[in-house]
Amino acid sequence: MSKKRGRTEKGEKSRHRLMEAAAEEFARSGYHATKVSDIVKAAGLTQAAFYLYFPSKEAILSELVAEFKQQLRVFGDSGSNVTALAPSDVPAKMRQNIEDVLTFLLKNRELVRVALYESPEATVIHEEITGLIRENARKNWLAGHIREGLALDVVAECIFATIHASAERWLFNGEKSAKQLASEIAEVLQYGMLAHRPKNDLPKA
Amino acid sequence: MSKKRGRTEKGEKSRHRLMEAAAEEFARSGYHATKVSDIVKAAGLTQAAFYLYFPSKEAILSELVAEFKQQLRVFGDSGSNVTALAPSDVPAKMRQNIEDVLTFLLKNRELVRVALYESPEATVIHEEITGLIRENARKNWLAGHIREGLALDVVAECIFATIHASAERWLFNGEKSAKQLASEIAEVLQYGMLAHRPKNDLPKA
Amino acid sequence: MSKKRGRTEKGEKSRHRLMEAAAEEFARSGYHATKVSDIVKAAGLTQAAFYLYFPSKEAILSELVAEFKQQLRVFGDSGSNVTALAPSDVPAKMRQNIEDVLTFLLKNRELVRVALYESPEATVIHEEITGLIRENARKNWLAGHIREGLALDVVAECIFATIHASAERWLFNGEKSAKQLASEIAEVLQYGMLAHRPKNDLPKA
Amino acid sequence: MSKKRGRTEKGEKSRHRLMEAAAEEFARSGYHATKVSDIVKAAGLTQAAFYLYFPSKEAILSELVAEFKQQLRVFGDSGSNVTALAPSDVPAKMRQNIEDVLTFLLKNRELVRVALYESPEATVIHEEITGLIRENARKNWLAGHIREGLALDVVAECIFATIHASAERWLFNGEKSAKQLASEIAEVLQYGMLAHRPKNDLPKA
DNA sequence: CATGAATGAGCGTTCATTCAT
DNA sequence: TATGAATGAACGCTCATTCAT
Structure with a gap:
């Protein structure tokens, strides 16, 4: 071993x-x-x-990437039994999830950059992560927590891209805390940006 | 001659x-x-x-980046008089804006990657772009089109990160069209993911 | 032609x-x-x-050198009939010769450096010049103007080396005039440095 | 160990x-x-x-030059108390000095060429050397060993130029020995070339 | 386990020279 | 006569990697 x-x-x-x-x-x-x-x-x-x-410079890179992937598994089983959640608990739970991811990214910031920018596997890893998020989203959708009419793959990309970009911008340099950032991100992702919801633009549910 | x-x-x-x-x-x-x-x-x-x-390999890189920045200016004046928009026109306008950005990215995909990944100025450029978006968002907020209680910098990061990530994932390889992708992204960004809005979670307006 | x-x-x-x-x-x-x-x-x-x-970079070099050699010929026939000189006229004549050489070097300073430092023929040219001087010295020796017991080749080298080095040092940058420098050089070369001439150190004439 | x-x-x-x-x-x-x-x-x-x-090709050049300058210091203190010399010992001492310099040049012939021709410091080094010689000459002048009316800077240049040129021409290729060459050079430098000293051309002492 | 010495292959850059107009 | 464009052949230097101790 x-x-x-x-x-x-x-x-x-x-x-x-x-x-x-x-x-x-x-x-x-x-x-x-x-x-x-x-x-x-x-x-x-x-x-x-x-x-x-x-054995080589490349080898240490892929070992770092492997380590990152290992760390990732922690998130594999999170958000399992979303069905049990009451709709009113969903926003807080989501906020918490975002904060957890941010905390994880912060703790592994070097690894994150290596795995997501420098590795030849970068694309694959990116898709693994968004895949996890998409599955989680699907469960929440089945549980009725997520609106109809959304493209879940885009949703997943949106979630991760926002978290990741925000981490690079404000978390890693200490400008914002994980908690604060999680709130702000959650607020946007949960209810969107628009102030008014036109009558003819309702979800096709 | x-x-x-x-x-x-x-x-x-x-x-x-x-x-x-x-x-x-x-x-x-x-x-x-x-x-x-x-x-x-x-x-x-x-x-x-x-x-x-x-004069050097580095010089052609920065010239490429300069060209990208030049192209960017086209977007500098877009979405100027948002005040004039009726609230019901906002979603369509936003969808169109997203599509325009996607189209721009597609047309300049190589330049995009160079400027955003390979350039030493990458961070600055990223901030320039999200700065433009944030300003636009602020105008829309003043016009009352955007919800209270949102962190506009996070909103801007969310918009661009989502567009950019989606472009890399589905647009550049032809899996989704700019029009289709713009709709899906707009749908998420405009009204968020959640199906139910708890009474105690209303915007602090 | x-x-x-x-x-x-x-x-x-x-x-x-x-x-x-x-x-x-x-x-x-x-x-x-x-x-x-x-x-x-x-x-x-x-x-x-x-x-x-x-035809090449080298060609222009050797053409410059050729031009220098051409200029040199002026000195080929100078100091011919030294025999006719009265001993008392010799010092002035020598001083004048030195001044002439200095003037020539000044007028052709670039050519001098090229021919004497940069050319592959540098050594040959150097020997040509000192050869001319040595011949002139030999005539003067035959005429009885030059001391016995001197190695004429060393004398020639001494004359030219001193003139050349002095030109590089004081003439080309204008610190001393050709006339002034000629006097100072002649003074040294004609009667040497020592104040006292020991009795047992007389020329073996 | x-x-x-x-x-x-x-x-x-x-x-x-x-x-x-x-x-x-x-x-x-x-x-x-x-x-x-x-x-x-x-x-x-x-x-x-x-x-x-x-670190570079240039670096090894300047290190070579530095080594040469280091070697040069040996001559810094030579010829110190010339005052003690009896006038009759001066010629022999001078002849010996010239031989020492020739021997030094022969031992460091590569370094000499590098430092005096190839180095960017060449001019400075040349002036350092002639400076040493000029100082030595000045001491000898104060001690009354050197004739009045001579420009000591020209004397120094004359001495070094002659030694250097002679070394390049006859010493480095073995045509003359240091001893032999030193004698010939000393003979010229000490009493000059002219056989007759006109009465009206006496030193202005 | 760790070192100082050494290397092969390659990269960015330069420059004298030629070509086409 | 002169030009702008282009090239082949190096050259200085770097770097991942290996060797010997």
């Missing part, structure tokens, strides 16, 4: 420092612009040491 | 081919992964010819 | 401007560091025009 | 070989005409290894 045999504690620490350093550098400057020498410098090791732990 | 001094038509064409090729390559593989040799190969020229028209 | 047939006056002018420009650039920055583009820029022409007049 | 950190003896040797090779190549072909590939070929290394030790 372990990736390498006979690993020492010290080695494990070096390996970990390399991963952290790589995540930070990749996130800051991008995969291609980051040199192996940058990574090892940040980790306090030599270049040769790098290849003790990773 | 023009025998002396100044660029020739042929040269202008070569230069243009290089810009096109660079946009395509940068969009496909990213700035760093794209070699000058890739660009000139795609443009049917030699490496040296590249430097006849651009 | 002419280098090219059917040459126009305009062409001849362009060619001349190129030679002047090349001399100046070669003198300032050296042959290798000077680009053809530098030369044509200084001459107000295009690179292609350069090759209308010279 | 030294397992961790710091340059190894092997590395130091490689670095040294590169310096030697560069000196030789620069001296032979000039800075611009010498390719990094020439240097590493002569040093038995690859291009990349070069940049392990020097």
Whole structure:
């Protein structure tokens, strides 16, 4: 199960420092612009040491992406039994979900950038995430919490894109808290922007 | 007519081919992964010819970005006198605006990716765009078309993030048309996702 | 006899401007560091025009050197009938010769640097010049104007090295005039530096 | 003993070989005409290894020049207490000084050419050297060993130019020995060339 | 486990030179 | 005569990777 045999504690620490350093550098400057020498410098090791732990620069990238995907699984089973929710509890629950995602993104901000911008799998991962959200939305739709007439794939894209963009813009630099941002996002996503709902523009339910 | 001094038509064409090729390559593989040799190969020229028209690889990138910014100005004055709109016309107008943006993105898809992902100015440009949208939203809010209690900066981010993500996902690969996508996005953004509006969750107007 | 047939006056002018420009650039920055583009820029022409007049960059160098050698011939017959000189006239004559050389160097300063530093023939030219001087010295020696016991080749080298170095140092930048410098140099070369002539150190005449 | 950190003896040797090779190549072909590939070929290394030790081609040049300047300091304090010399010892001492300089030049012939021809500092270095000589001459003048009425700066230039030119011409190619050359040069410089000293041309002492 | 030394392959850029008009 | 466009052949330099200790 372990990736390498006979690993020492010290080695494990070096390996970990390399991963952290790589995540930070990749996130800051991008995969291609980051040199192996940058990574090892940040980790306090030599270049040769790098290849003790990773077969290539690409390998450390995909390992970071793998780590991100691992972290993602936490969200796989969230929002399961939405049916049980009373309609009046839905908005708060949704607000909470958004906050959870924001908190997750904040904790893994480097990984997020790596996985979503720098990885060759970026598109796939993006679709995995929006897929999770779409499934959750579908359950809520079946439970009657979501309006008729909406394209759920677009809904999912809208939710994630908004969360992600907002995180990059206000969360990662500390301009807004996860709680505050979650409220503001939820407010928009739940009831939309328009002040007036024309009579002839009702959902086709 | 023009025998002396100044660029020739042929040269202008070569230069243009290089810009096109660079946009395509940068969009496909990213700035760093794209070699000058890739660009000139795609443009049917030699490496040296590249430097006849651009002082460096970086220069063609920023020229591409400049071109994108130039194109952007078209949208600077759109949605000016929103006050004149009757509330019932707002949804259609907004749907049309979204479609216009989608059409613009589609026409400039390479430039979009370059400017928004590969450029060092990416963040600034992103903020310029959402700034335009936010201003437009503010005018609509003053005109009473937009609900109270919304954070307009988040609204703007939500609009652009959704449009942009959707374009990348369904528009650029032809899976959805601009018209269709605009409708679906507008539907979500205008009235939100929730089916029921709890009494205690009304806007604080 | 002419280098090219059917040459126009305009062409001849362009060619001349190129030679002047090349001399100046070669003198300032050296042959290798000077680009053809530098030369044509200084001459107000295009690179292609350069090759209308010279088959290569090297060609213009050797043509400049040839021109220098041509100029040199003026000195070939100077100091011929030294025998006729009265010993008391020798110092003044020598001072005048030095001044003449300095004046020549000043008038051809660019050419001098090109021929003596940048040309592959530099060594040969240097030897040609010192050869002329040595011959002149030999005539003066035969006429009894020059001390016994001197190595005439070293004398020649000493004369030219001093003149040349002094020109580079004080003449070309205007710090000393040719007349002034000639006097100072002559003073040293004629009677040497030492104040006292030990009895046991007399020439072996 | 030294397992961790710091340059190894092997590395130091490689670095040294590169310096030697560069000196030789620069001296032979000039800075611009010498390719990094020439240097590493002569040093038995690859291009990349070069940049392990020097940040650029220019850097190795200035390091070479710095080394030359370092070597030069040996001469800084030579000829100090000339006052103590009896006038009859001066010629021999001077002859010896010239021989020392010739020996130094011979030992550092590559460095000499690099520092005096190829370096951007060439002029400065030239002036440093002649400055040293001029100071020495001034001390000898104060001690009464040098004739009145001489321009000491010209004297210094004369001394160095003659030594340098002679070295290039006869010493470096083995045609004359340092001892022999020193005698011949000293003979000229000490008492000058002329056989007769006109009565009206006496020093203005 | 970790190091300093070394490398091969390639990249961005330059420049003397040629072509077509 | 002169031009703008184009090129081939390098060159300086970088970087991921390997070797020897």
